[in-house]
Amino acid sequence: MEQNTHQSSSKTFICQLCDLTSPYSYYGQKPPNTRAIVLLEECFVTRDPFSPDKEKFLVLGSTCSLCNSCVCVGQDCSLFYTKRFCMRCVNKHLDQFPHQIQAELAKKKDRSKAGVS
Amino acid sequence: MESDRKRDRRSWDWSSPHCRTQLDDIFFRHHDYIQAGSAEHREFWTFFDRFQRFKTKKDMCSSEGGSRNAEDAKRKDKGKSSKMDIGLPVEYDARYRINLSVCTRDIEERLGKTGHRSRDKSSGPGDQEIADCRLTLLHFLDFWQKQSFSKLAKLRREQKNLPIYQYRDKIVELVRRHRVVVVAGDTGCGKSTQVPQYLLSAGFSYIACTEPRRIACISLAKRVSFESLNQYGSKVGYQIRFEGSRTTATKLLFLTEGLLLRQIQHDRTLAQYQVVIVDEVHERHLHCDFLLGVLRTLVSERPDLCLVLMSATINIKLFSNYFGGAPVLQVPGRLFPIQVIYQPIPPEEQPSRSEKLDPRPYLRILQGIDHRYPPEERGDLLLFLSGVAEISTIQEACQVYATHTRRWIVLPLHSTLSLAQQDKVFDISPPGVRKCIIATNIAETSVTIDGVRFVVDSGKVKEMSFDPKAKMQRLQEFWISRASSEQRKGRAGRTGPGICYRLYAESDYDAFAPYPVPEIHRVALDSLILQMKSMGLGDPLSFVFIDPPPASSIQTAVTYLKEQGALDNNGDLTSIGNLLSQLPVDVVIGKMLVLGSVFNLVEPVLTVAAALSVQSPFLRSSQQNPDCSTACQPLHSNQGDPFTLLNTFNAWVEVKGERGGGSRKWCRRRGLEEQRLYEMVNLRRQFRDLLRSHSLLEGERNAAPDGDRGQRRERLTERRKLHQLKRDHEHQEKSKRKVLKLEEGQDGDMSSGSDTEDTRRRKKDKEGSGQDVDIQEVKFKLRHNMSELQEAVTVSQDMSSRHQALLKLLLCRGLYPQLAIPDEHNTTRKDSDQVFHTKNKQGVVIHPTSVFASDPEVLHVPEHDARETGPDHKESTKHQLLAFVTLLETNKPYLSNCVRIPALQTLLLVANSVDSNADCTRLVVDGWLEVELKEPEEALKVLSTALTLRTEWERVLQVQLGQSAQAESAAPGVSRKALEKLIDGLVRFLLYTEVIYCLQRLTALQIQNLYIGPSSDLSRSKIPDVNPLFPGAKLKPHHIKGGLIVTSFFTYNCLADSRDLYSECLRTFWSCPNCDLYMPLTPLERMTHEASCRPAGEQQQLEEEEAGREKATSSSVSSLTRVFHCDVCNEDLTLTPTEILKHKRQHMYSVK
């Protein structure tokens, strides 16, 4: 049985924190057809599946600037503040983040706790 | 300079379109990521306004945040001192959180340079405005990314949460290792959406997944393409009867079981697929059972084909064993706990056979719920009943209760409701009010309604069965099976814990059959057998079905197909049978289509065939509404229901041509379900394509050049626009469900056109008139060429009485032997008590929806025309029969879709068996109808004409069908003239035969003593040794009936009152109108002569035609002349049948 023979976009992105899995078509800072837009980090990019326009892109994730782990852009897995930080690293260096971000994260923690109980 | 700039600043107005356009020129140019004029562009400016408001608000709040900055600085220091510095900027800025940037420096510079030169330009955006816009764009892009990503994350989360997810690798592995795999899982486990995806992402491609229902194909394809992130691609597609989204890129295709079977007919090994998934095998539909049988053979023939069966956890072993112990993977479903309460109906509330249902047990449950559960606790009720009549009884009672308590909205749900009415069950009830959905078993599997907390199960179902003896379908009420019972119960636990009330005892439940009776055991197998024959599957009796149908039921089907001429006596496909097997319709309707194309009566026949293959467009509930029925009056034809349908379709097309979408209103006013008309127009087109592909129709009529180039361009633009509309509609996220009004359903089932109108108007108001796209209308316009359709309709609208008669005859030949005779006492009965009889079933009535139910007098023999000759025997020239499409027994046996036909004429032209006495004054047709003719002379004439016409009809049919079988071969067909002449003859015969006769059914006693039987006293020498009607075939005595077989359908002189074949008293002088023959002839001799003697001119033409055909078929002997060995002269003579007759007569006189 022939498998994976003509799958061009078979490169798969997997978030090391939440396991989110999705094929990606581009890795880098300048996805095709983005014109004036430039990414400020190297990203795993796919075409936006929720837009009818073929040229729209979607960033799936990138690597943590501190620990190099591959993480998705979901709020629970990573945070971008001039650079990408995985949530583990954010928590490790929380005191260096501006209070706005600290407050936000604390609020989110509370909310998720409330949701569990 | 400085002051100038300030003034300009003040003149900058963000809300001015002019100002915005200037920014568009920087950020949203033609080649940019977002282009001015696009949907995203509009969204951006909306976002812009929101973002500015947000910023202003935030600025005001944080104006006293000075101390915070100091704090941040402190934090910075602290961080430095503690551990490694991760290098974050000191001051917080929200834009640091965005991982992209927008570079427009090039354009700005260009603008900036020119900006100082002219005042005009300097009034453009300044640096600040550009910066503002850029910042907003950044936030917009970020917002967009977050939005799409969270959709993706949510999707993945939901997929992970499905019970089947943890079996993902296991399933893929099983399919890799085994040829056949059974995946069994209950509702909600996600097998239908996930298994195809697992296989797809594991690298399998060319996957077919069959579904029993068309609607499931569409919705699954939509869902799976969304889930596999291919919403806007065509990797995942569907294909159903009329439409599909399949392209060459399609790797996963959802299709119906029937369609896959059709594909096998053309692509025997299904080489186009690598994997076939058969979903819902436990439902045991006819097609599915058959498909499994075919796939079972295919698996051994194609070692590279994988087969996956998906089933509910019902009877899994059966499927596994059928495929030699295929591995089974069982997946638990996801159901919340459901409490079962048995509440058997007390004896005094049990309905007796003829009575309506007693609503009290049902009302008690509603009351109980109101009593026990506070209205704030949401949860709707789903009530299962057996049929439409039961639903309206209970609905009525519940509605009274609902109106009183104002806590319920009562909604019916069954397949004969309009789609708009069916759709209401998905709407949401207002707070504190519950939906009470009263449904047939349609809600068991086909329709899934969320939010149901209570299920009430009557335990009954109405199922169609076929009675081979009476050749009748029967809709009967049965207890359901335990499997259905569990399925119904499960509907209460889809969204939360639920309760199921069973209106029967637990002991009843235990006594239920474990599974429903599979369809293959309940229905007529005609189409199935026909399809099996065409697929070359050999003897149907030896085919290995998963659960073989009774042999008798296969036998019945084979006999029926032989009667219909689809199979020959050896049980092999005839040429017409081969055609019929390709048409996805009933055999009778297929026959009409073939006949219609042979006779150049395609347009109306296409319409009628399509109309008879879909549900009636006349909504039953609306036909009781006087306004609707008045509006429908002009559409009615007292020739019969197919003619009414034809009129309706034609009128609809005309309205569509004039008013386009206005047809919706037109339909509403007449109580017509427009959806059915759309189905008809699609089916019609499919039929046309099929006929064309079998060379029964000439190719595409070269459409007249579509006007000039301007008009063509206009059409093209319109099509493009329509395509866009269709795409928009398809990609629209499921529109938010509407909230029902408490008054909903208060008019109950009596809801008429006007009610529907209200609902539609309400919907329209909500959607906003501009967006109210009638998607059906759009699809219609895309699929059909209006002018071509109009032309087709005009053809059938201007039908002369001649064409109408021909159409009737063709319908009748298609429908034969589905004929009914009016009871002899009908004239003295009330309209509602008219009774009819078929050969196999006595005492049937006309369905109230038929035109003859309201107008039965047209079926009576006119009084002034009739002569009473005996107690039950009426002499008349105007006896009529009914040809019908269906005989279905519900509470009574009903005939539906009837056409009235002149009795004697039609019988002689279509019947399979006509027997006569010696002078042909007494005829028995198909062994149940007796015709007594007054005048022997007339009798002979009419019979003889019919024989001649039929011979020619058969000949024409064979030539045309043979021709289509050889497709492009250049064999000359039937000449136009010959065809016209045949049509003329048939119509003339049908319309203008004026013979006085009696028509009655034979009694059982008469049937017993019908034939003289083979007799020995008719000495062999007296039997003419040739059959002049069919030269080459011998006139043989019938070995059961006695008498002589003249043609395949006519046996002469076999009736019990028959006399000696050549007794001289039967001989009368007769002169042939065509030749100069004048001599005493017996009836048989005379018919023989007439069959072969043509007027001089015509004879010549016929011979020319023959000669032409000879050349083509290179046959050496003309079919008219034959070698005849005369025993008297002892010589071989080449003569025509008439000449043979003359020759023999010559000897007869001379010898005597």
Ligand SMILES: [Zn+2]
């Ligand atoms: Zn993640």
Ligand SMILES: [Zn+2]
């Ligand atoms: Zn990290």
